[in-house]
Amino acid sequence: MGVLMAKHLAGHKPKGGKVCLQLGNVAANNINERAAGFRDTISGQKGTERLTGQGGWTEIDGCPLYTNDDIATANQQLADITGAHPDLDAFILVGGWAQFGPEAYSATTTALEPKLKAKDLVIIAGDTLPPQMDALKAGHSHAQVGQRPFEMGHRAPDVLIQLIKGEAVKDPLYTGLDECTQENAESCLAK
Amino acid sequence: MKKLLIILAAAGLAMSADVALAQKKTLAVVVKGLDNPFFTVLGNGCKKWNEEHPDSEYECLYTGPALTSDEAGEVQLVADLIAKGVAGIAISPSNAPAMASMLKEKKPQMPIMTIDADLQPEDRGLRKTYLGTENTRWAC
Numbered sequence: 615m616g617v618l619m620a621k622h623l624a625g626h627k628p629k630g631g632k633v634c635l636q637l638g639n640v641a642a643n644n645i646n647e648r649a650a651g652f653r654d655t656i657s658g659q660k661g662t663e664r665l666t667g668q669g670g671w672t673e674i675d676g677c678p679l680y681t682n683d684d685i686a687t688a689n690q691q692l693a694d695i696t697g698a699h700p701d702l703d704a705f706i707l708v709g710g711w712a713q714f715g716p717e718a719y720s721a722t723t724t725a726l727e728p729k730l731k732a733k734d735l736v737i738i739a740g741d742t743l744p745p746q747m748d749a750l751k752a753g754h755s756h757a758q759v760g761q762r763p764f765e766m767g768h769r770a771p772d773v774l775i776q777l778i779k780g781e782a783v784k785d786p787l788y789t790g791l792d793e794c795t796q797e798n799a800e801s802c803l804a805k
Numbered sequence: 806m807k808k809l810l811i812i813l814a815a816a817g818l819a820m821s822a823d824v825a826l827a828q829k830k831t832l833a834v835v836v837k838g839l840d841n842p843f844f845t846v847l848g849n850g851c852k853k854w855n856e857e858h859p860d861s862e863y864e865c866l867y868t869g870p871a872l873t874s875d876e877a878g879e880v881q882l883v884a885d886l887i888a889k890g891v892a893g894i895a896i897s898p899s900n901a902p903a904m905a906s907m908l909k910e911k912k913p914q915m916p917i918m919t920i921d922a923d924l925q926p927e928d929r930g931l932r933k934t935y936l937g938t939e940n941t942r943w944a945c
Binding site: 787 | 849
């Protein structure tokens with residue numbers, strides 16, 4: 615998932631620039647793996663702990679930001695960092711938190727519209743829930759990489775029953791991803 | 806007196822058997838927090854499974870702490886489900902190391918898997934499998 619976020623960013627900003635990653639909490643394994651996938655791909659170097667110019671990308675001071683999975687905090691951070699760093703080239707919502715508060719997210723990104731339209735600032739975000747797709751269609755993000763939470767919840771009981779019966783189960787079992795851009799926003803989601 | 810005790814014990818056994826028959830076995834899906842709309846969609850998948858399997862001996866239970874920020878609450882919730890003896894548990898751990906240390910201590914007998922988020926690499930022996938997104942890489 616982090617790899618796809620990096621690919622979309624590279625498509626918009628091939629030369630690199632200044633970037634800020636927004637993460638969840640320090641102990642969330644899935645979000646940290648996603649950030650690792652993003653950094654490794656955008657830098658072209660496996661095991662990149664922080665971007666300091668690799669692949670043309672530098673993480674600005676004060677980033678990554680940790681939201682502690684709080685929607686209000688996530689939006690405050692987005693407003694603060696884009697306000698304090700007008701030269702920021704990319705903001706990566708490694709998880710979708712800020713967009714889960716559509717009013718606050720819209721207020722911040724509406725103020726940034728000229729920069730978003732000119733792609734001076736590129737926003738790439740995780741997940742494709744309805745308010746996030748609305749943000750994408752409004753031009754308030756450039757790409758959304760969506761997980762399939764319904765599939766996860768729907769398959770889990772069958773996997774647990776297999777485990778209870780002692781049947782062999784593959785490890786890991788991956789669910790798919792949907793890649794949504796402003797161009798394919800109407801048709802990108804798995805049915 | 807002895808006879809009476811036997812009768813009482815037999816009645817107790819019969820009652821608990823009735824309760825067991827009436828109740829389905831629980832497959833618990835524990836998410837980081839019920840306040841995140843991502844997990845609401847995950848819970849809808851669990852509910853859909855119940856609708857599709859009305860005659861199953863199992864039922865899917867979607868649960869989690871009210872707030873995603875309540876990492877300790879999530880660990881306690883899973884510990885309670887283990888103590889209750891549910892049939893199986895799928896966990897999206899908010900604080901992966903804290904969840905792992907509880908699992909090490911409780912040594913659950915029922916199958917444990919992770920969903921959406923995994924344990925740290927060194928703790929993966931504590932769960933049978935991971936179901937969710939490939940976060941680091943994705944082979945197209």
